[in-house]
Amino acid sequence: MSPTLQFLLTVFVGFIVLVAPFVLIFGVLYPLKRRLEPQTEIAPSRFKMPFNAHPIAIAAMCLVVVAAIGIVGYALVTSQFVDLMTLFRDVVVLAYMFLLRVVAPFVVLYFAGSWLERKLNPAAARARRPIGERVPILKRLPQLTPRGTLFMLFITILWLSAIGIAISRFFFGLAYVTNLTDEFPWGLWIGFDVVSGVALAAGGFVVAGTVHVFNLKRYHPIVRPAILTALLGYLLVIFGLLFDLGRWYNVWHPIFMWNAHSPMLEVAWCVMLYTVVLMLEFSPVVFEKFKIQWALKIMRAITIPLVILGMCLSTLHQSSLGTLFVIAPEKINPLWCSAWMPAFFFLSAVGVGLGMTILESNFSSRALGRELESHLLAGLGRAASVVIAIYLIARFVELIARGAIGYAFQPGFHMTIFWIEILLGFVAPMVLMAFPRARAKPGLVFLSGGLIVFGVVFNRLNTSLLGWWQYAKGGAVYVPSLNEIIVTVTLISVGVVVFGLAAKFLPLFPAEAHAHA
Amino acid sequence: MELSRRDFLKLCGASAAVLGVGATVPPSTLTPKKSSAPVAPRKAAGVLIDTTKCVGCKSCQTACKQANGLPTEDRPGALSATTLTIVDFRNISTNPQQPEIKPVKRQCMHCEEPACVSACPVGALVKQETGCVTYDESVCIGCRYCMVACPFGMPKYNWDSANPKINKCAQGCMANGKRDKPVCVSACPQQALTYGSREELLTIAQARIHENPGKYVNHVYGAKEIGGTTMLYLSGTPFEALGFRTDLPDIALPSLTWDVQTKIPGVFLGAFALLSGVAWWTHRAERKPARVRVPPPVPVPVNGDDDD
Numbered sequence: 159m160s161p162t163l164q165f166l167l168t169v170f171v172g173f174i175v176l177v178a179p180f181v182l183i184f185g186v187l188y189p190l191k192r193r194l195e196p197q198t199e200i201a202p203s204r205f206k207m208p209f210n211a212h213p214i215a216i217a218a219m220c221l222v223v224v225a226a227i228g229i230v231g232y233a234l235v236t237s238q239f240v241d242l243m244t245l246f247r248d249v250v251v252l253a254y255m256f257l258l259r260v261v262a263p264f265v266v267l268y269f270a271g272s273w274l275e276r277k278l279n280p281a282a283a284r285a286r287r288p289i290g291e292r293v294p295i296l297k298r299l300p301q302l303t304p305r306g307t308l309f310m311l312f313i314t315i316l317w318l319s320a321i322g323i324a325i326s327r328f329f330f331g332l333a334y335v336t337n338l339t340d341e342f343p344w345g346l347w348i349g350f351d352v353v354s355g356v357a358l359a360a361g362g363f364v365v366a367g368t369v370h371v372f373n374l375k376r377y378h379p380i381v382r383p384a385i386l387t388a389l390l391g392y393l394l395v396i397f398g399l400l401f402d403l404g405r406w407y408n409v410w411h412p413i414f415m416w417n418a419h420s421p422m423l424e425v426a427w428c429v430m431l432y433t434v435v436l437m438l439e440f441s442p443v444v445f446e447k448f449k450i451q452w453a454l455k456i457m458r459a460i461t462i463p464l465v466i467l468g469m470c471l472s473t474l475h476q477s478s479l480g481t482l483f484v485i486a487p488e489k490i491n492p493l494w495c496s497a498w499m500p501a502f503f504f505l506s507a508v509g510v511g512l513g514m515t516i517l518e519s520n521f522s523s524r525a526l527g528r529e530l531e532s533h534l535l536a537g538l539g540r541a542a543s544v545v546i547a548i549y550l551i552a553r554f555v556e557l558i559a560r561g562a563i564g565y566a567f568q569p570g571f572h573m574t575i576f577w578i579e580i581l582l583g584f585v586a587p588m589v590l591m592a593f594p595r596a597r598a599k600p601g602l603v604f605l606s607g608g609l610i611v612f613g614v615v616f617n618r619l620n621t622s623l624l625g626w627w628q629y630a631k632g633g634a635v636y637v638p639s640l641n642e643i644i645v646t647v648t649l650i651s652v653g654v655v656v657f658g659l660a661a662k663f664l665p666l667f668p669a670e671a672h673a674h675a
Numbered sequence: 676m677e678l679s680r681r682d683f684l685k686l687c688g689a690s691a692a693v694l695g696v697g698a699t700v701p702p703s704t705l706t707p708k709k710s711s712a713p714v715a716p717r718k719a720a721g722v723l724i725d726t727t728k729c730v731g732c733k734s735c736q737t738a739c740k741q742a743n744g745l746p747t748e749d750r751p752g753a754l755s756a757t758t759l760t761i762v763d764f765r766n767i768s769t770n771p772q773q774p775e776i777k778p779v780k781r782q783c784m785h786c787e788e789p790a791c792v793s794a795c796p797v798g799a800l801v802k803q804e805t806g807c808v809t810y811d812e813s814v815c816i817g818c819r820y821c822m823v824a825c826p827f828g829m830p831k832y833n834w835d836s837a838n839p840k841i842n843k844c845a846q847g848c849m850a851n852g853k854r855d856k857p858v859c860v861s862a863c864p865q866q867a868l869t870y871g872s873r874e875e876l877l878t879i880a881q882a883r884i885h886e887n888p889g890k891y892v893n894h895v896y897g898a899k900e901i902g903g904t905t906m907l908y909l910s911g912t913p914f915e916a917l918g919f920r921t922d923l924p925d926i927a928l929p930s931l932t933w934d935v936q937t938k939i940p941g942v943f944l945g946a947f948a949l950l951s952g953v954a955w956w957t958h959r960a961e962r963k964p965a966r967v968r969v970p971p972p973v974p975v976p977v978n979g980d981d982d983d
Contacts, residue, residue, distance in 0.1 A: 333834035340755070340831050343822035371950050373957035404817025404832065404839040408797075411816050415797040421932055422796035422820050424939060462958075466950045473946050474939060481935045485790055485824045485928050488920065500935055 251334065254322025258640070262315050269308055313651055320648035323641045327401060335641040342626060342636035349622035350646055351398030353479050354615045355391055356429070357503070360511030361518065362388020362436055363465075363472040370465040377534055382443055382666050383522060383657075384515050389436040390653045392429060398649050421481035428475030435468040443664050476507040483621055491572045491625040492562040498552070499621070505549040510614035512542040513587070516607030520600075526661055536597040539606050543591035546584050546610070571627065575620055583613015720806050721905030722860060723876040724780055725883070726917065727890060728867035731778030733762045738862035739782075742848035754781060756831045756842040760859055767916040779917050780859070780868070783808060783829040783844040784897060785905035786927075787873075791821035791830060793929030799841070806873065806905040807846040815841060826901055826923055876907050883909060902927025 276283040326334045338345045365384035369377050400406045412426040438457070445453045480503030487495050496502075516535050523530040557563045566576055587606035596602045627635045660666055739760045740747045751758040760782035768775035789808050792800045799814035800821055817839055822830045833839035848858040856870040869876060880895045896914050897904035900923045908919070915921045 329837050331833065331835045331837050331839060338834065340822065340834075341828060343819035343832065367950070371954045371957070373954070402818075404819065405812075405815055406817065408814070408816040411797045411814060415814055417793075417795055417798040419793040419929060419933055419936060420796040420820070421936060422794065422818060424936065426796055462954050466947060466954060469950055470943050470946045474943060477942075478935075478939075481932055482820070482823075484935060485794060485932045486826075487928075487931070488826050488923055489823075497931060497934070 250322055250325050250329075254319050254326075257315060257322065258319050258644070262319075265311055265315065313655065316644065316648050316651055319644050323645055324401070326641075328406075332402075332404065335639065335645075337636060337639045337642070339634070339636070341630040341634055342623075344622060345402075345636055346623070346638035346642040346646055347398055347402040349619050350615070351649060352395050352402070353482075353622050354618040355395040355398065355649075356476065356479060357507045357510050357614055357618060358514050358611065359388040359391025359395070360472065360476060360507040361515040362391075362439070362511070363469050364508055364511035365515055366439060366465045367469045370462050371469065377537070379531055379668050380515060380519055380534055382440075382668075383518060383661075385436060385439050386443075386657060386660055386666060387514065387518050387653075389433070389440050390656055392433045392436060394649045394653050395429065396433065397652075398646075401645055421478045421484075424478045425475045425482065428471045428478065432468060432471040432475065435464060435471060438464055439468060443666060446665050447663070472507070473504060477501065477504040479503050480621075489626055489629045490621065491565065491628055492560070493557070493565050493572060493576045494617075494621045494625045496556055496560060496562070498556050502549065502553055502556075505545060505552065506614050506617060509542050509545045509549060509584075510610055512538045512545065513607040513610030513614070516542075516603055517611055520604045520607070522657070522661060522667075525658065526667075528667060530600060532600040532603070535600065535603050535607075539587075539591040539597050539603045542606070542610055543588050546588040550580070550584055550588065572625070575616070575624055579613055579616045579620060583609060583616050587613070720871060721785060721873045721876055721907060722857065723869040723871070723880055723907045723909065725867045725869070725909045726777065726779050727909065727911040728865045729762070729778045729780060730865055731762055731764060731776075732864060734862040734864060735780055735859035735868065736760055736762050738858040739844075739848065742858040754829065754831055756833045756840075759783075759842060759844045763918065765917050767912045777912060777917060779908075782859075782906065784827050784901075785844075786901055787903040787905065788901075788927035788929050790824040790826060790901070790928040793932060794820045794824035796820065805846070805849075807849075808843075809845045810841050810843065812840045817841075824928065826920065826928060873903075873905055873907075880907060880909055899925045901925075902930075 272283070323335050327336075332338055336345055336347070361384045365377060365381055368374050369381050400409060403409055412423055413430070417423055439461075442454055442457045445457065477500035480499035480501075483490055483495060484497060484499055489495075516538055519531060519535055522528060554563070557566070566573060587609040590596045590602055590606045590609075596606075623636060736751075736758070737747055739745075740758070743759060745757045745759070749757065751761055753763075754761050760780060763779045763781050764776050765779055766774045767777045785806055785808050786802075789800070789802055792802050792808060795815075796818065797814050797816055799811045799816075800808055801811070802808050819830075819832060819841075821841060822828070822832065829843045831842045833842065846857055848854060849856070854861070860868040860870045869879060871879070877895060877898060880898075884891045884893055884895075890911055892910050892913060894910075894914065896908035896910065896919055897906055900920075902925070908914070910917055913921075
């Protein structure tokens with residue numbers, strides 16, 4: 159087949175795949191329905207469909223889609239219809255590339271333009287009717303504030319692109335969406351989504367332990383959001399891991415097939431168990447919402463053992479994420495790779511647990527219009543300062559004892575990122591939060607929390623990605639592709655959206671009266 | 676409350692004990708392998724590769740591809756998912772005007788204590804009694820930790836497949852007792868490859884070095900690197916010029932993570948005991964008055980805010 163013919167066929171099949179459902183609905187099913195029951199009107203429903211399709215038509219369409227996915231999946235697994243599959247792949251890639259590279263910039267341009275118009279020529283901007291009234295289809299959507307509309311558009315484009323990327327990745331392989339190679343087998347999805355994600359979810363065990371084990375009751379108002387953040391974090395870690403695992407359908411194997419020599423097995427088990435523990439720790443919120451008193455009573459009785467178990471599991475797998483990289487000293491820069499990485503990973507996880515709780519409280523108070531628990535956050539900042547001080551001392555003592563401190567003064571890429579990580583990510587928040595006057599300012603506490611999160615995420619990325627930029631032959635490096643970044647951002651946005659929904663529908667935050675009790 | 680916590684502690688202790696037992700059992704017994712070979716287990720055998728004899732004819736490369744059913748028409752530049760062994764042509768000259776090309780065969784080194792086997796969470800990679808490191812795709816989850824762990828970067832991945840595998844020399848040409856030596860060894864027209872037990876090969880290698888003074892570098896690559904490998908190399912030029920990593924430590928890499936792994940049961944039990952003690956100590960004030968008061972006038976919170 160000539161390339162031209164292939165291209166034309168690709169366009170043709172793409173057109174069919176993308177347009178056929180609409181032709182089927184509006185051209186066949188809809189007129190057919192009108193013909194069959196010309197008199198009846200659809201009863202007003204709570205759910206307004208964008209078009210008046212009959213439920214049977216919708217069900218049929220769903221069936222077609224499911225069958226199509228099934229056929230495509232079968233064809234892929236059995237490696238049949240290779241040419242057709244190539245066409246399908248090209249169509250999918252074209253579709254989400256169109257979304258990413260054409261639609262998304264257009265939307266960004268539109269909003270930038272209207273913002274500029276509001277700034278430069280407010281009179282003209284005010285005279286213009288809002289877009290929601292000018293474009294007919296937007297009238298059907300729920301009316302949102304301009305910021306809400308922007309957020310919804312951003313989420314829509316992001317999630318649609320992520321679905322396209324997911325199709326490419328799960329049906330065709332990692333090569334079509336990632337920049338991973340045999341020399342860099344782990345990329346952003348492991349370095350950020352999994353290794354950093356688990357660290358960022360450490361707030362759950364830190365705050366729950368503070369309140370229930372160390373019995374510092376005044377931190378109680380921030381326990382529930384911290385546990386929810388951790389739970390969402392772990393669920394997204396598992397979801398992100400499914401994206402990265404080549405043979406993801408075997409993801410259950412670590413439950414039954416053990417190699418006790420592998421730190422990966424330890425991480426898998428602890429993440430599984432701790433996710434269950436987090437669900438149990440979070441369950442009182444759900445029980446309270448639905449007023450299931452007997453379940454609440456049981457949960458109240460086992461809270462402390464449960465929290466202790468959660469802390470032990472967290473200690474193990476937060477450190478085991480460091481153990482993962484202990485086996486590759488000949489690949490990772492000695493500034494990060496050491497036998498004490500497990501201890502460093504655990505200590506910095508405690509620090510970032512505190513930092514992430516500060517961030518999460520600030521974000522939720524801003525987004526949900528809640529009062530900020532500044533006095534509690536200042537306390538967390540103070541604790542983080544102590545933890546980071548211990549971390550930094552341990553890390554530098556170990557670097558000197560191992561004789562690797564020289565690498566910190568060898569000019570080059572790794573020296574630069576090492577000092578950015580240490581100074582900006584660890585020293586700056588530690589110094590800031592050591593002063594009571596800085597802790598009294600909520601803005602500075604917020605900044606410190608942000609710096610800690612940056613520092614620990616940067617540390618994880620340096621260990622798992624950037625610290626590797628030295629060993630490969632010919633100076634090969636790994637830089638994440640746009641697709642990998644989009645999936646990562648999508649996972650974060652899913653977390654944010656679910657957190658917002660939970661805050662709306664569940665008793666996540668105590669009533670203000672209790673907050674100061 | 677008191678009782679439930681004690682029960683819980685017991686339960687955790689028991690589960691930790693189970694985990695501890697799991698940690699002491701070697702992986703091969705936890706994931707028993709189906710015996711694929713009807714032949715009796717042989718002594719660990721490896722290959723001695725004498726690079727001074729290699730003429731770069733690529734017979735081993737082609738024979739390997741044919742025996743493993745891999746595409747032979749491609750011209751691979753490096754090891755990949757479809758090239759399990761390759762003849763790598765290295766320029767060993769330091770003078771850019773006069774290049775001097777030296778062919779080197781590369782493949783999985785079949786380490787004595789393989790990092791990939793230690794890294795695999797599910798035991799898909801196994802060091803067999805024959806000295807070979809085999810791979811079982813039905814067990815693999817595709818996490819690629821073996822690729823991270825391997826100091827030689829030998830495991831390769833089907834990046835463009837929805838059903839990817841780890842690909843490396845697993846001596847598949849000898850599976851089911853089809854052959855008594857790997858195809859690459861029998862394909863070599865120069866007898867650059869010698870198949871035999873590791874001790875034998877080391878003796879042969881030392882003998883060759885001593886019998887031909889000046890021909891060889893006085894080093895057998897793989898004798899000590901990473902705790903020793905089953906594939907051994909002899910060379911006439913320094914090994915780093917041939918693209919070998921000479922900065923590898925002599926310790927076996929799995930011992931690095933195993934040192935940490937063995938501390939897990941202790942850390943778990945220690946943390947559990949410590950935190951239980953802390954919780955018991957910090958809650959002492961709340962226990963006392965509850966015991967004194969008769970009857971307990973504790974108000975039951977309907978919209979409880981002291982639970983999580």
